[in-house]
Amino acid sequence: MKTTATTLLSLSLALIASAAEVKVELTGNDQMQFSTKAIEAKVGDKLLITFKNIGKLPVVAMGHNVVIVKAGTELPAFAMKCMTEKDNNYITKDETLAKAVIAHSKVLGPGESEVVTFEAKEAGVYPYLCTFPGHFAVMNGTITVK
Ligand SMILES: [Cu+2]
Numbered sequence: 001m002k003t004t005a006t007t008l009l010s011l012s013l014a015l016i017a018s019a020a021e022v023k024v025e026l027t028g029n030d031q032m033q034f035s036t037k038a039i040e041a042k043v044g045d046k047l048l049i050t051f052k053n054i055g056k057l058p059v060v061a062m063g064h065n066v067v068i069v070k071a072g073t074e075l076p077a078f079a080m081k082c083m084t085e086k087d088n089n090y091i092t093k094d095e096t097l098a099k100a101v102i103a104h105s106k107v108l109g110p111g112e113s114e115v116v117t118f119e120a121k122e123a124g125v126y127p128y129l130c131t132f133p134g135h136f137a138v139m140n141g142t143i144t145v146k
Pocket of ligand 1 (some may be wrong): 132
């Protein structure tokens, strides 16, 4: 009996581990580079993405955010609408486009960081980008959920 209980315990621990919180480190720098352009996750994972601006330039010149959007979002159109929204962390207020946002950080200055949570509910390819004006074409990547 004791063995069965132990086995059951290990099994449930394994289940918990398979749909776990996954910590991801992501940085942005003064060269407008994300440290990674490809993040992978499993359905059920909860990603805790620590996004840090490791640059030195002031936030008005080289601020960064990370915005995770729905699969299939047209990034250029989305980014164009975001880049004018300085007072809204460069997130569009257009109701239709704003629905594409799954999660985002605020605009971070040098040395600042923020944890962004992304729950990988469905398989798919979820783009992420920095919507600070002029950055998205270089600062983008994907979270692939399998
Ligand atoms: Cu940026």
